[in-house]
Amino acid sequence: MLPRRIFQFFLIYCLAVAMLAAIKYGLGLSDYVIPGPQLLWKTLQSELGRYLKDAADTMTVAVVGQLLSILLAFAVGIFGRRTTWLGSFIKVAAYNVQAYPIVAIAPIIFILLGDGFFSRLLIAAMICYFPLLLSVLGIMSEPIGDIEHFYRQTGRMRWQLEVKIRAFENMHKLTTVVAGSSTLAMAGTIVAEFIAANAGIGYSIRVALYQSDLAKILVALFIIGITLSIYQGILELCGGLAKRGWVGRVAA
Amino acid sequence: MKHSTDTLLLAIAFVVWIVAGLWAQNAAASDAAVTYRLKWLKNMSTVGDLFALRQGYFRERGLDVTIKPGGPERDAIRELELGYAQFGVASADQVIRALAKGAPVIVVAQLFQVNPLQWIYRRDRISVETLTDLKGKTLGVTFGKNDEIIMRTLLARAQISDAQVRLYSVRLDYTPFFKGVVDLWPVYINTQGVEIGGRLASSGEPVGYFNPDDHGVRFVANSVVTSQDMAVRHPDIVRNFVQALLKGWRQALRIDNGSLAVEAVRQYDRDSALHVLQEQLQATRSIVQPTPRSVIGAIDHTAWQETENIMLQHRQIAKPVTVIKYLRADMVR
Amino acid sequence: MQPVAWVPGMGSIRGESDCSPMVSARNPEGMAIDRSDRPRESDMHLECRHIEFFYPGSPKPVLRDLCMCLATPGFHALFGPSGVGKTSLAKLLTGGYTAASGDIVSDGVDTVLYSHNQERLPGWSSVGRHLERITPDRHAALKEILTAKFELAPYLNQRFDQLSLGQQNRINLLRYLVQDFQVLIMDESLANVDEQTRSRIVLTMKQAFPEVIFLYISHNVVEVAKFCSDIWVLRDAHKTPQVMKIQGQDFKDPQSTDLPSLEKTMLEMINAA
Numbered sequence: 001m002l003p004r005r006i007f008q009f010f011l012i013y014c015l016a017v018a019m020l021a022a023i024k025y026g027l028g029l030s031d032y033v034i035p036g037p038q039l040l041w042k043t044l045q046s047e048l049g050r051y052l053k054d055a056a057d058t059m060t061v062a063v064v065g066q067l068l069s070i071l072l073a074f075a076v077g078i079f080g081r082r083t084t085w086l087g088s089f090i091k092v093a094a095y096n097v098q099a100y101p102i103v104a105i106a107p108i109i110f111i112l113l114g115d116g117f118f119s120r121l122l123i124a125a126m127i128c129y130f131p132l133l134l135s136v137l138g139i140m141s142e143p144i145g146d147i148e149h150f151y152r153q154t155g156r157m158r159w160q161l162e163v164k165i166r167a168f169e170n171m172h173k174l175t176t177v178v179a180g181s182s183t184l185a186m187a188g189t190i191v192a193e194f195i196a197a198n199a200g201i202g203y204s205i206r207v208a209l210y211q212s213d214l215a216k217i218l219v220a221l222f223i224i225g226i227t228l229s230i231y232q233g234i235l236e237l238c239g240g241l242a243k244r245g246w247v248g249r250v251a252a
Numbered sequence: 253m254k255h256s257t258d259t260l261l262l263a264i265a266f267v268v269w270i271v272a273g274l275w276a277q278n279a280a281a282s283d284a285a286v287t288y289r290l291k292w293l294k295n296m297s298t299v300g301d302l303f304a305l306r307q308g309y310f311r312e313r314g315l316d317v318t319i320k321p322g323g324p325e326r327d328a329i330r331e332l333e334l335g336y337a338q339f340g341v342a343s344a345d346q347v348i349r350a351l352a353k354g355a356p357v358i359v360v361a362q363l364f365q366v367n368p369l370q371w372i373y374r375r376d377r378i379s380v381e382t383l384t385d386l387k388g389k390t391l392g393v394t395f396g397k398n399d400e401i402i403m404r405t406l407l408a409r410a411q412i413s414d415a416q417v418r419l420y421s422v423r424l425d426y427t428p429f430f431k432g433v434v435d436l437w438p439v440y441i442n443t444q445g446v447e448i449g450g451r452l453a454s455s456g457e458p459v460g461y462f463n464p465d466d467h468g469v470r471f472v473a474n475s476v477v478t479s480q481d482m483a484v485r486h487p488d489i490v491r492n493f494v495q496a497l498l499k500g501w502r503q504a505l506r507i508d509n510g511s512l513a514v515e516a517v518r519q520y521d522r523d524s525a526l527h528v529l530q531e532q533l534q535a536t537r538s539i540v541q542p543t544p545r546s547v548i549g550a551i552d553h554t555a556w557q558e559t560e561n562i563m564l565q566h567r568q569i570a571k572p573v574t575v576i577k578y579l580r581a582d583m584v585r
Numbered sequence: 586m587q588p589v590a591w592v593p594g595m596g597s598i599r600g601e602s603d604c605s606p607m608v609s610a611r612n613p614e615g616m617a618i619d620r621s622d623r624p625r626e627s628d629m630h631l632e633c634r635h636i637e638f639f640y641p642g643s644p645k646p647v648l649r650d651l652c653m654c655l656a657t658p659g660f661h662a663l664f665g666p667s668g669v670g671k672t673s674l675a676k677l678l679t680g681g682y683t684a685a686s687g688d689i690v691s692d693g694v695d696t697v698l699y700s701h702n703q704e705r706l707p708g709w710s711s712v713g714r715h716l717e718r719i720t721p722d723r724h725a726a727l728k729e730i731l732t733a734k735f736e737l738a739p740y741l742n743q744r745f746d747q748l749s750l751g752q753q754n755r756i757n758l759l760r761y762l763v764q765d766f767q768v769l770i771m772d773e774s775l776a777n778v779d780e781q782t783r784s785r786i787v788l789t790m791k792q793a794f795p796e797v798i799f800l801y802i803s804h805n806v807v808e809v810a811k812f813c814s815d816i817w818v819l820r821d822a823h824k825t826p827q828v829m830k831i832q833g834q835d836f837k838d839p840q841s842t843d844l845p846s847l848e849k850t851m852l853e854m855i856n857a858a
Contacts, residue, residue: 032355146705198421207396
């Protein structure tokens, strides 16, 4: 799964670079507008180390932000699954807020809280929190009648069991939404860094943009793609391990 | 199999479409309609450009000029090559970087004879008379832009290492400077400098300006550029454009044209108060025409060479580009 | 009576007739699982009085002026054509639905359970582990006996989705049988089990649970006529009465061959529907 993911990204990236090269040589554009393969390669060699560090920095923020938002989304989603007025309020609020471009308020957050790690973390967490919450709410609100029926009949149902049943039965959906939120978290963190931070790969892209250095931007995008592919692969692996660990090893 | 063929055909069609579009853009330049891409927003740093347009100097010379504002994501030199613009404003570091990568750009006029980039500071908190006074200070720089290069040049000349200062990444909001987190903040003396300095002065905080030029660092700023292709195929358009443009600058900076000049800018800059614009105009005069004898638009070869040397020194370019070969003031004589 | 535990020496289950009486030294008359704390025959009943029920949004009643009374422990049936309202009636009896009018009265009935053949066990553990967790300690022995009788012992290490449909039906029913209840409604609970096994299971249940009421919902005329005691035939709402009670053959012995009586009961059922 992971090698295939990386291969797919490689393919798409190379196709995109090939298209740029076609435009470059078709129009006779200089390296300043579209960098040639040689310049790209040189830039990759010179910036790889620095950009890997920046990407790791951004990834750390995105991962921690995503983890926080997963925990919070599950806590609120489990609490808000009931059809009480609070549960309904949470659902409606989540639905409305998730449509709002959170990244647009990034400059305000940076102004109020400064440039540091915490501002980026907050933006990363906010960006993936609301879609996660909506998914968790949807999953936790939907009864699994086939399984829950016995426990309700026999008076054994507890909220913990109800959550466990619904989470287990929707494991695939949950892992998909968690994997998807990783992309959101990463993209959101990068955009926030681009707008207003002083660290991370998004910030490096902004610096490259000031220098009109498309080669650096392409290298940065390459590293982002690889990092994200690896991260999503790891998430899928963790999801599979979690499911196997939960289900246990039963004899066929 | 069929699916892969379809995808490939689609990709080829897309590339052909892009190329055709860009070729069409290039073809449009042969008419008298030209686009002039600025370096930043339409403000007092572009007063001569806006004045020329407003007073009809371009029309007099048979040119239909569209002035477009710049920004961090806009690059006039790139647009010249792609055919989106025929003229643009770029700083020397942008031109030199572009030349290093083979961009076919030439410089036809130098608008700012003095680089307006300086660092503002609070005089009642710190004193910055010499380069060594920078030690221990928090210095705002825009990483990747020319102020970073200038500051690093200054620090190198003073033999101050990175560990002896704190370089603070600057964005568009001035809050860190107002809060006192940053000691020296980069501003354009004729625009932000007036605004911020005025705001601090009105709250009883005297300000000073740290000028790199005072310490021997000359780094050329806004200049008018066009493509080599334009110079070869349409030398008359280039000449007419630059002459109209420089006329606009000369007239805009005349004392008796002050209110007209302010009005030309005010239609685009509605946020700045009238007295601020007037101060900005005064400051702009001092950088475009530092002395009464200064020729507006003249290209300072020595300053350009120095700029190239600084960029070489800081490894912004891998090898010399001999930028003076591309300074074509002869185009407008 | 003490609960009977299967002990070695009682006799191998395999090879005996499907429902030979499970004799213990303490109960030579036949096995009965001790439910001495449960009400006797006359102590419990579950009654529907003039029940009227509509499907949501429907103007026509599904159940109209329905009256029936379950008062005798035993294996009874609720029979009728598809869509007549058998499941709805079952859910009314368990409290899952609320009638538009009428009453459901019970006496001596603490727990009414309802099982159906679409149920699933949680997928995170084996079925054996699940059984262990949901079986009260006092019914552990019963669980062992029923597991053997339902021929589920070889599959206890598997997860529910690894079982066949028939095995799934059996394990689901088994877990209900080890609970405390007075009434168990089985809505096609053995629909995927083969006829022979089904017969064996029903006879086991009749033997093992003489003091509870089973209400068996099924479309199988022969099976219902053969094994059930009271057969409640549910008819369309426009018919009066909507439910009719017919006496079933209540076979307790798989070798019973009173075919004429069986045929008579089957005819009565079909005519009543």
